[in-house]
Amino acid sequence: NAGVTQTPKFRVLKTGQSMTLLCAQDMNHEYMYWYRQDPGMGLRLIHYSVGEGTTAKGEVPDGYNVSRLKKQNFLLGLESAAPSQTSVYFCASSYQGEAQYFGPGTRLTVL
């Protein structure tokens, strides 16, 4: 039982490049989330999903897209990376409104 895993762990991009972050969970959770964590700002919700094939915007969705084609996977895409997207990205999953379980994070630097 791996819980929540994230790929990759680290990434450096140049401005304008694109990339996809992968989140996978093996707990059969319906709900999945993408957050970014920046110093002094806590966690901010980017997008979330309440089930396969559904997604919704969170607090800071601009510049990101997501897809939930399979229940266990939640992908976060950056179409044209900007330095302001330098952050640590966390994926989480939960059973409805119960506690969230977090992945180890992806450190992204955009130059």
Add this chain to the structure above:
Amino acid sequence: AQSVTQLGSHVSVSEGALVLLRCNYSSSVPPYLFWYVQYPNQGLQLLLKYTTGATLVKGINGFEAEFKKSETSFHLTKPSAHMSDAAEYFCAVSDFPNQFYFGTGTSLTVIP
């Protein structure tokens, strides 16, 4: 939308002293409440949660928190701090079923 306020972005305690981390939330209905801990370069780990029932909740590593509806508070305590408790602590609120709101975190330093 909910909001979560953690009083004190940095808290220092001596080893063996009481740990008290404060959390207040805004909600018109009883929410689900959580405390998470984050060690350096790691993800968030659930310490404890309140959903329904007993308002004093016990978690891992000797931590506990009390839900006080009248004060809209969910403060985290531990009777005796250990060096291993040094970490970032986040309070979170869920307004069921799908939105979670996090505080900005409190960094706990334990002084030997």
